[in-house]
Amino acid sequence: MNFAVIGGDMRQVNLSSYLAEDGHHVRVFALDRVDTGDKIKKSETIAAAMENADCVILPLPALAKENILNTPLSRGIHTLDEVMSAAREDQVICAGKIDGTVKAAFAKKGIKIIDYLDREEFAVANAVATAEGAIQILMEELPITIHGAKCLVIGFGRIGKALTARLAGLGANVSASARKCSDIAWIKAYGYKAEETQRLRGKLSGYDAVINTAPAYILSGELLGELKKDCLCLDLASKPGGVDFSEASKLGLKTIWALSLPGEVAPASSGRAMADTIYNIIKEQGCENEKR
Amino acid sequence: MNFAVIGGDMRQVNLSSYLAEDGHHVRVFALDRVDTGDKIKKSETIAAAMENADCVILPLPALAKENILNTPLSRGIHTLDEVMSAAREDQVICAGKIDGTVKAAFAKKGIKIIDYLDREEFAVANAVATAEGAIQILMEELPITIHGAKCLVIGFGRIGKALTARLAGLGANVSASARKCSDIAWIKAYGYKAEETQRLRGKLSGYDAVINTAPAYILSGELLGELKKDCLCLDLASKPGGVDFSEASKLGLKTIWALSLPGEVAPASSGRAMADTIYNIIKEQGCENEKR
C-alpha cells in the first residue's frame, strides 16, 4: 500500500519507519527537520505526497490552530486546506483529535476522515505510555522511592487504571478515587484503597504524591491546603487542567502539569501503536466497502 | 541520644533530619553547603561535633581517598585521623564501605567501628532504590515503553531480584541470568525467563535493554556484538564494571554506567533506611554490652 504521512512529531517519524519496515511505500511531508532514512521519500508538496496514497495520516493533534497543521518538525507553515484540496474519495484520511467542524468539512466533499484518537486500542496504548511518563516524573521529582510512597490517583479511567497498576507494581501504597460506584467497586477489586472524588476533603494529608487523571477541576485551593508541604502534585488532565495552579504556587507546593507524555517519553511505542491502529482502520474500511 | 553526623551527601542531610525528628540531639560537621534547619546544630570542628555523641555516623563511602573523608557538601577537606583522635571507647562509630585497614586501626585503639553497608536491611533498601534508579534511566533513555520491552537482567542478587520484580510490575518481558543452579531455580519460580550467565553467547539479539547487576566483567565485545543497534546497555556493577565500554563505543551502542543511584534518586528514602539501620546497630550493641 501507499501511505502519505503529513507533519507531526517523532511519533510520526517512527510511524513512517514502521510502515516502511512492514513493506509499504511511504511518502512524507513536513518532517524536513529530521532524517527519515533511505526507504522513505520526502515530497516537495502536500499534493505530491498524497498523489498516489491509499491512506493519508495527519498529526496528533492534527491542527496547531484553526486550519494550521501541527508540524513541529517542519520549517514551514502548512494548512489543512491544502490537504483538503488534494484529498480524494478513494483515500482514507486519518487524523488525531479533530473536531466536528473538520469532520463536517471533509464529509461535505465526500471524503472519509477518521480520528485515530477515538480508537480504543490507540487510547489504551496512549494510557500505558502516559502512565509510564507519569512514573518517570515521580521518580525524577520525588526524593523518596516509589516503593512505600503513599500515592493518590484521582480518576479511574484508562490512565487511572494503567497508572495504579504500575504504581502497585513498584510497591507504592496506592489509593484511587472515582465518582461512580462502579469504578469504586473496581478500585477495591484491584486491591487499592478507594475514595470518592467528590469527598476528598479531610483525606489528603498523608499523601506523598497526588496525580490527577480526571478531566475536571478537582484540586481547589482548599484541597491543596491539606497536602503535606513536600507532596508532589501531578496533573495529567488536558486544558484547562484539574489543579488550581496559582493557589498551589502560593502554598509553595511542587506542581507539574504534564501533557502529551506519550510523544515525549515513548515516541517509538506510540508510533508502533499508531501504525497498528491505522491498519485496523483500513481493514474495517475495507470490510465496509465490501458490504456496499 | 546524641548523634554526630560527619560529612556525606544529601542522604546524610536527610538522615540528620530523621534523627532530629525522632527526638534525638544531632550535631553535624562538613555539611556546610546545605541548610540543615533549626533543630540540627552545626559544629565548628570534628572534635566538637563528636564530644557528646553516643553514636558517630560517617559517610557512605566513608573515604574519598586514603584518610580523606568523603565530604562533597563541605568546602573543606577533612581526615579520618581527626575522627580517630576524637573517638572514645564508649561511642559507636558507624561508617559505610570501610576496608579491613580502617577497621584494624580503630580496633587497635579499642574503638568499635561498624560498616552499615554490611547490614542486610540497609543493603536491601539500597537495592530497591538502585532498581528504581535503573528504571528511571531506562524510561529516560529508551524511546519505547517499559511495557512490552524485552529486558535481560544479568545477576540475581539483591539488585537483580528488586529490579526484575519492578520490570515485571511495569509489564516488561523479563529474562534474568545467573550462574548458580539455585538462582536459576528462583528466576523460574518468579516466572521470568532464565538464562545461564556463562552461556549468554548466541542469545542476546532480541533484547531492548540489558542491565548488568553482577560484580563481574561479563559483556565482552563478542557478546556486545550480538545486541541490536538500539539496545540500551546499563551497567550497575561497581568498578571496574561489567561491560567492555570501549568496544561498546566502537559498535555505536548506547551504554550507561550508573553508580551510587540511591543517593541520587532517593536521598530521603536512603536517609530513612540509614537511620533505621543505625537504630538496629545501636540496639544490638546495647544487647552485646549487657551480655558482658
Place this chain on the structure above:
Amino acid sequence: MNFAVIGGDMRQVNLSSYLAEDGHHVRVFALDRVDTGDKIKKSETIAAAMENADCVILPLPALAKENILNTPLSRGIHTLDEVMSAAREDQVICAGKIDGTVKAAFAKKGIKIIDYLDREEFAVANAVATAEGAIQILMEELPITIHGAKCLVIGFGRIGKALTARLAGLGANVSASARKCSDIAWIKAYGYKAEETQRLRGKLSGYDAVINTAPAYILSGELLGELKKDCLCLDLASKPGGVDFSEASKLGLKTIWALSLPGEVAPASSGRAMADTIYNIIKEQGCENEKR
C-alpha cells in the same frame, strides 16, 4: 432500620448477620434449616417478617421457578405472590436476577423492586469470588501447578478481567481472547497474550486449561478436538453454556461446568457485598425520594 430477609442460601444467612452486626433489626423467613443466632428473629410467615420492614431482601436468584421462591434452606415451599400481597409502597424490595414480568407485576401495584445483580459493585464482587472459585477448581483438578500452566481465558468481561489478573498473580502463562478490538487492546495492556475469540481455530493445542467466561457457545467439537488430552475445560457461562459437553465427553476431555461459584466458595464475602450493595440502593432511593 428494619430488614426482612426471605429465603436464599448461606449468602443470605451471612447477609442477615452483617445487617444485625451493623445495628439493624433483622427478621428472616425460610431460613429455618440453619441457626441464625440470637440477634436475628425468625418469623412464622412472610407477612410477619415483612410487616415492619423498611427493606425486604429476596434471594439470588429470587425464583426457583415461576412464582416459587428460591428457598433451599427451608423445608417449605413459598411463593412470590405471598411477598407481593404483603409488600407496601413505602418499602424497598431488593431481589436478585428478576425478569421484566416480575418487575412489571410489582410496578403495577406501585411497589419498587430493584435487582441487586444489576449493580456494578455487586457484579464486581461476584466476579472476584467467581474467579477465586475457578482457580480453586483448577487447583483441585489439575495435576500440575498453576505456576507455569498455560491457560486461556475466553472473554474479557468482569470475570475474565478478575480471573486473568489472579492467574498471572499465581505465575500462570496467561492468554485471553475477546471479540472486540478494544478488549484486545486491554488484554495486551495488562501483559497477557491476546487472541481473537472468533479466530481460535488452530491455536488451542498448547493449553493446560481453557476457561470460558463468555456467555456464548464457543467451544464447538472442532475446537475441542484441538485440545491436549489432559487439558481441563472449565465453563463459567450460565445456561446453555459455552462448551459442546457431549462432544467433549466423546473426546475424553475433562470438562467442568461451574455455576453459582460465589455462594459456594465465599458465602461470607458474598453476603458482605450484598449488604453493602443494599445500603447503596437504600441511600440512592432516599436521594430520589428527597428530590420528589
Place this chain on the structure above:
Amino acid sequence: MNFAVIGGDMRQVNLSSYLAEDGHHVRVFALDRVDTGDKIKKSETIAAAMENADCVILPLPALAKENILNTPLSRGIHTLDEVMSAAREDQVICAGKIDGTVKAAFAKKGIKIIDYLDREEFAVANAVATAEGAIQILMEELPITIHGAKCLVIGFGRIGKALTARLAGLGANVSASARKCSDIAWIKAYGYKAEETQRLRGKLSGYDAVINTAPAYILSGELLGELKKDCLCLDLASKPGGVDFSEASKLGLKTIWALSLPGEVAPASSGRAMADTIYNIIKEQGCENEKR
C-alpha cells in the same frame, strides 16, 4: 540412559513418564498398583530393575521406617538392603530425605547416594507447589475470598516467600513474620507488613488466616487465644509442627496440619521437577568423574 525407579507415589509415576518421554529407558519396581503405560517396563525384582541402570531413583521420603522403602503404590514390602545389595559403584543412586546413617552405609560400600531434596532447584519447585496447596486449602476452608483476607505468614524461607507472593497476587492483605533483621528487610522490600516472629504477642487478633511455615513451635496456647474464633490456622511445618493443636482444639479454632502438599496437589509438576533435578545431578556427577 537407563533408569530404575523404585517405589514412591504419583510423583515417581510421573517422573518415570517424563524420563521415558525424554527418550530414556525406564524400568520400575514397586509401582504395581498403577498402570505406567507401554514405554515403561515393570521389573519383577529390585535387582532386575537395577541391573542395567545408570541411575537409580528412590522415593521421597526414601524410607517409610528403618530399612523399609516407602512404596505406597505397591502391594509388597521392600527393603533398602535389597537396593544396597544390587547397587554398583558405577551407578548414581538418588533418594529423597535420607539421613547420615543411610549415606554412611552406602559410602562404606563405595556407592554414591545423593539426596535430591538437598538440591535448591528441587526445593524451590517444592515450595511453589506447597504454596499453591496452602492456597487451595485456604480457598476450600474459608467462607471469605482470599481477596481482602488478612493473612499472616510466619517464616520467610522458601515457602514463606512463595506463599506471600501468591497471596498478594490474589489480593490478600499480607503480613509476614521472621526472626532475622535481614528477612524482615526483604518482607518490607516486597511490600508486605512485617512482624517479628518472637514478638507476635498482642498482634494476632485481626487475622482471617495464620499460616505457619517455620520449622519451630510458635503458636502456643497463649498466641492462639488471641485469634478470632473464625480464623483458620494452617500449619505447614513438618513434625512435630508449629501449633499447639490440643490447645487450638479446646479454643474451638479450625486448625489444619498439611504435610507433603506437592505430591498431593501437583504430582505431575513435582515429577517434572524431580526429573530436571536428577538430570542436573547426573550432569554434575559426570563433570566430577571427568575431573578425576
